[in-house]
Amino acid sequence: MENKIKEIMAEVFVCNKEDINIDTNKDDLDNWDSLQHLLFVSQLESELGLKFTPEEICEMNGFAEIIKIINLKLNS
Amino acid sequence: MLNKKESFYVFRNTTVEGLFSPEAMYSGYDEFTSVPNNKLLIWLYFMPMGKETNKIHELIGDYINRIEFVVNQMSDSQTLLIFTLSTRFVQLKFENANQSFEEASEFYRKEILKLSNRDSRVKNINIDDFFNGFSTNDLIDWKFYYMSKMVVKPQIGLQFKKWFHKKLDAINYKRKKCLVLDLDNTLWGGVLGEDGIDGVKLGGDYPGNAYRDFQANIKMAANAGVMLAVCSKNNIEDVQEMWAKHPENILTENDFVCIKSNWDDKAKNISEIAQELNIGLDSFVFIDDNPRERERVKLELPMIEVPEFPDQPFELFDFFTKIYSNFFQIHRLTKEDSKKTKQYKENTLRNQLKTSIGSIEEYIKNLNIELSIFENSNVSRVAQMTQKTNQFNLTTKRYSEAEINDYIENGHFIYSLGVKDKFGDNGITGAAIVLVNKENKCADIDSYLLSCRILGKNIENVFLKYILNHLYDQGITTIKSKYISTKKNSQTISFYNDNGFEIVDESKGEISYICALKTKFKIDNKFRIVNSYGK
Numbered sequence: 001m002e003n004k005i006k007e008i009m010a011e012v013f014v015c016n017k018e019d020i021n022i023d024t025n026k027d028d029l030d031n032w033d034s035l036q037h038l039l040f041v042s043q044l045e046s047e048l049g050l051k052f053t054p055e056e057i058c059e060m061n062g063f064a065e066i067i068k069i070i071n072l073k074l075n076s
Numbered sequence: 077m078l079n080k081k082e083s084f085y086v087f088r089n090t091t092v093e094g095l096f097s098p099e100a101m102y103s104g105y106d107e108f109t110s111v112p113n114n115k116l117l118i119w120l121y122f123m124p125m126g127k128e129t130n131k132i133h134e135l136i137g138d139y140i141n142r143i144e145f146v147v148n149q150m151s152d153s154q155t156l157l158i159f160t161l162s163t164r165f166v167q168l169k170f171e172n173a174n175q176s177f178e179e180a181s182e183f184y185r186k187e188i189l190k191l192s193n194r195d196s197r198v199k200n201i202n203i204d205d206f207f208n209g210f211s212t213n214d215l216i217d218w219k220f221y222y223m224s225k226m227v228v229k230p231q232i233g234l235q236f237k238k239w240f241h242k243k244l245d246a247i248n249y250k251r252k253k254c255l256v257l258d259l260d261n262t263l264w265g266g267v268l269g270e271d272g273i274d275g276v277k278l279g280g281d282y283p284g285n286a287y288r289d290f291q292a293n294i295k296m297a298a299n300a301g302v303m304l305a306v307c308s309k310n311n312i313e314d315v316q317e318m319w320a321k322h323p324e325n326i327l328t329e330n331d332f333v334c335i336k337s338n339w340d341d342k343a344k345n346i347s348e349i350a351q352e353l354n355i356g357l358d359s360f361v362f363i364d365d366n367p368r369e370r371e372r373v374k375l376e377l378p379m380i381e382v383p384e385f386p387d388q389p390f391e392l393f394d395f396f397t398k399i400y401s402n403f404f405q406i407h408r409l410t411k412e413d414s415k416k417t418k419q420y421k422e423n424t425l426r427n428q429l430k431t432s433i434g435s436i437e438e439y440i441k442n443l444n445i446e447l448s449i450f451e452n453s454n455v456s457r458v459a460q461m462t463q464k465t466n467q468f469n470l471t472t473k474r475y476s477e478a479e480i481n482d483y484i485e486n487g488h489f490i491y492s493l494g495v496k497d498k499f500g501d502n503g504i505t506g507a508a509i510v511l512v513n514k515e516n517k518c519a520d521i522d523s524y525l526l527s528c529r530i531l532g533k534n535i536e537n538v539f540l541k542y543i544l545n546h547l548y549d550q551g552i553t554t555i556k557s558k559y560i561s562t563k564k565n566s567q568t569i570s571f572y573n574d575n576g577f578e579i580v581d582e583s584k585g586e587i588s589y590i591c592a593l594k595t596k597f598k599i600d601n602k603f604r605i606v607n608s609y610g611k
Contacts, residue, residue: 034224035091035093035094035224038094038220038223038224038226038230039094039230039233042217042220042229042230042231043230043231046231051219053219054219054222054223057219057223
């Protein structure tokens with residue numbers, strides 16, 4: 001799962017998958033702006049078959065939060 | 077020629093970043109004051125949604141004005157690519173609203189078609205060619221719309237980019253100017269020098285009918301702006317005789333801008349044609365049935381398009397359809413008859429007048445505005461207006477038809493205002509409710525409102541003065557009124573003050589006014605007023 005998310009992030013934010021780790025957040029990636037964020041979320045939604053709420057989308061500002069929110073969704 | 081890698085500039089009214097490559101630059105959502113110098117300018121607007129839809133007529137007229145502004149500011153080396161206004165995103169199918177969306181889209185389409193017809197720097201693209209491949213649910217995700225004003229769902233962006241680049245190619249590279257034609261076995265069957273006028277196959281039964289239709293189609297292309305030239309190996313005298321005498325021949329001397337009928341090398345002939353017409357060789361398409369001639373021209377002049385010629389005459393029709401759409405089709409929308417969209421056109425005309433005439437006074441005078449003022453009628457329209465009008469509405473009190481009728485029965489006055497000008501009739505677009513107390517010679521303007529589309533012409537003041545004069549005639553000497561502040565009506569905050577009313581009280585969002593009527597007001601004579609209580 002984490003690997004899949006890294007792949008999507010690397011694709012949308014145009015960076016190396018290897019550069020993404022648990023501490024990576026919005027400020028660490030040049031292309032992670034608010035618009036790309038939405039493109040990323042929409043990509044996540046279609047790849048994982050999930051739907052995020054606007055509140056969740058606003059919280060997904062780092063790799064750790066993204067994993068947390070996705071796990072919450074998958075386990076509920 | 078436009079380069080896809082070069083950065084282009086997108087005028088937009090919503091979030092469209094997901095649809096274009098990263099090097100694109102963008103306008104703000106609404107206003108802009110200058111036109112950037114990017115070679116390629118793109119205009120991608122979406123139909124207003126949600127709260128803006130009640131102003132759709134004004135908005136669409138305004139969009140067109142903005143486009144015209146851009147076209148006027150553009151340099152000759154810039155291209156403006158305008159997308160049509162998609163109706164795919166308007167989901168609510170209210171009876172009236174839906175029709176006006178379609179009319180709006182149609183009006184917009186026709187206006188940009190007109191622009192591209194008269195200005196070669198302007199091209200247009202039917203965006204629904206792309207969107208129609210998707211269901212509405214695939215097109216929009218309301219979450220992203222409300223979070224970021226993103227109308228088109230982000231996932232569609234990638235497909236859109238591909239489609240758009242294909243369109244750009246079509247616009248960029250394929251448009252040719254001149255069609256160079258061989259004669260023998262191309263425009264007719266057989267060889268004129270050997271078979272003679274009576275022997276060549278043209279018209280009548282197959283294969284002559286196929287050649288005749290081929291000529292007819294080429295003629296239509298010429299009528300649509302394609303230049304035609306002849307490059308053949310014939311005696312020119314034979315050819316001229318053929319043109320003069322063959323009853324079924326369609327393309328003749330007058331249809332060709334340049335004729336090379338000789339035994340010279342065809343590549344040399346075509347180069348000469350290019351020089352004579354002063355157009356680039358890359359603007360040519362060469363049609364010849366002889367593969368050796370085609371090869372020769374391809375080799376010598378690689379920038380010229382040299383399509384393969386069909387083996388069978390019956391294939392000529394389809395062959396030419398493809399030639400035309402691949403190389404000559406001006407990238408624009410098809411014309412089609414449709415409903416009249418009078419009101420939009422009128423608004424556009426009005427705005428044009430506004431910019432062409434200096435002062436607002438002159439503008440108003442030139443409009444020949446006629447105001448019709450009615451008393452205690454148009455009840456349902458008045459009720460509807462109290463429900464719908466938000467911006468120029470002093471108190472924003474909402475009424476039902478029954479409540480308005482109650483007022484009339486109890487001796488109060490309901491005024492309604494019709495506005496006409498030389499461009500058309502706006503219908504009933506203003507209303508006032510005045511509660512009167514005849515014993516105290518006092519009246520209270522309970523509601524006063526005008527539709528936005530008639531503002532900016534001083535009508536709001538004239539209507540008020542007329543009402544005051546009418547009340548004066550009824551023996552009223554004191555007028556009370558109120559401004560009640562809402563989120564939308566701030567433009568009316570000084571309305572009564574500007575009309576000579578005095579503030580008597582001001583408290584949390586409400587201002588109360590009073591006005592003593594001592595004499596009648598003079599009415600601006602630029603307006604012709606027709607009323608229901610004497611001229």
